[in-house]
Amino acid sequence: MSEMMIQAENILFTAVMLIYFAAMVLYFVYVAVKKEALARTAWILQVAGLVLHTAALICRGIGSGRLPLTNQYEFATSFAWGLNLVSLIFIRRFSFHVLGAFSSPVSFLVIGYAAMQSREVHALMPALQSRWLGFHVSTAIIAYGAFGVSFAVGLIFLMRDRFTARGFMDQHIPDRETLDMIGYRSVALGLLFLTFTIVTGAIWAERAWGSYWSWDPKETWSLITWIIYMIYLHQRVRNGWKGRSAAVFAVIGFICVIFTYIGVNTFIPGIHSYK
Amino acid sequence: MRFAVILLILLAAVCSVASIVPQNKGEQWYYGSYSEKTASLILFLDLDDAYHSWWFIAIGIFLCVNLLMCNVIRIPQLVKKHRRYTDPASAGSYGCDVQASGIGDPSGIFGRLGMTRVTEAKDGSGREILFASKNAVGIWGAWVCHLGILLLIVGFGLGQMLMRQYAVYGVAGQTRQIGDSGYVLTIDDFSVELRDDDTVDQYRAYITVKDSSGQSASSEISVNNPASLFGMKFYQNSTGWAAAVSVYKDGELLQRDVICAGEYVTVSDLPDLAVYFNAFYPDYILYEGRPATASGRLNNPGYLYSIYYRSQIVGMNVLMKDEKITVDDYTITFDEPQNYTVIQIKRDPFTPLAFIGAMVLILGLFINFYMPARIMWAVRGEELVWSVCGYSPKGGSIFRDEFEKAIREAAPEA
């Protein structure tokens, strides 16, 4: 049964990758040829991809007998899932399909990264057997997804002027103020969930290692990312950093997120390296 | 707030440098791993223990003072603002972020924007208005965040300063003092639970703690499931192998001690002679010429030992089951291999404060981001039509969109 589930997950995962790829291409074509119908099809594909992706994660969960959130592969695929979920919500909420053309490559890269990781199912070492790990990683998925969206919105903001000359995009990209607000909203969502991630991680560390904060490089980098977004919020209030500066910050913030996620494991050894 | 931003930038910069420099490795390590100049710079700047350096603590203290001042100073302002946001008389004094006129019945607009408590009142200039406010508490979001982070930093800082930590190790049946705490701990039982594939499923210990008056409490602990006894927390931290070392003289048992790998015993009637238990291999094999273990199971126990005489090493080997070491009149055996446990003990009365701080911070973020304060008021014009005005300092274009949607749905005539 569990073998079958893992096999099903493998097949679903490949299908999901292909669907996300197709959705990404459709979003690109939509931006290039400016046909509304393409955007809608891309959106439907993305929804279908997310549904299958959810099924894949459920299969893996059943197949491994635990939450599928415990190693680099599982976290990468869940991260792509979170990114798609949040981007779908934002695309729908703000009728903003151009966002898909910017967020789908990010999630495709992330799922591509997942595909490069080992998919073997291992039993969990004792330190990882904690429901707090489940909370920790699932909140991280949403946080990373939201920051991914803010990154995409930031890029759109920075490139907006090139599009607007073409008229069509003027109607399909929100005005500067709204775009800035969407960026702010996604940062807010990400920051709230990043705070959850850090706090649940601290609670877990306290239970597993007897210390809720040890300045482990990964902890420290999540704190740095958190501080960077806090600086952004204060600068918004203080200097009215909106628009361009905010967009640049969203891009830098996401680079930090990615560094915390991949870079720290790769370049700096620490407690999280076994993940 | 400028100083706050500078402090935050400084904190981020310091943390990123400190995360790259390995911490607490000892002076020699830095000279061995970096150039002479870099190593001296690291040591001079305390970057080898950055998070406990005076300047790092200073940044923390500045941040706390700044947060406290900022929050105290802003209370009167916020109270005033809160009153204004809930007081219809101030309605006219705001600019309108959103506006529509020619509306027959404004109640649907209020309803659609989630403003259920609409009051009839007079504004500052005496006009009759309908007034509603929503999420006035939202203006406290940043204040609550600041309070939360302040409690968190204070809780963490006090914990770092005043926390007591101990470690106790031993095998089942042993009783040990818990440092200078006045408590003793007995390890009633300890087991390493293996799965079929030989990986560790759980480390589980049963402990009893006794205070000086003889009161005792027992609990089970395993990784991720610490126990709280006598205001201290007990963690199953790690494990290793121990064994019983027996020393015979002329065939008679002289002594028998249970020691952990890494420990030694001295022979009672010849203290110059010591037996050191270097390492243990439960399933002994030679792998590439070195001793190793094929699994975690006790299939073929091998004890790596060394014998010291007057602090000079005189012999070293791996002892297998039923083998003996003979040194002059003495015969030494190893048996009863078993796992010992390392139990970590912590007393930090400030952890709950840091936890409360974290919860308050999350609450503050939620209020700040998801409860934007809004007020709306409708003024009756001539011919029984109303104009509606809305104000939301944080709502921006999203408030405008929602307002426009509400108008389209509830008052298309506008």
Ligand code: HEM
């Ligand atoms: C790590 C420390 C800090 C955290 C986590 C924090 C958090 C926040 C948050 C979440 C906001 C809301 C921003 C927004 O609405 O976009 C905010 C606003 C603000 N913060 Fe901080 N802050 C910190 C330090 C400080 C300090 C030290 C000061 C002292 C001067 C300060 C002054 C302010 C002010 C004046 C506002 C604007 C308040 C408003 O819009 O009502 N912050 N802060």
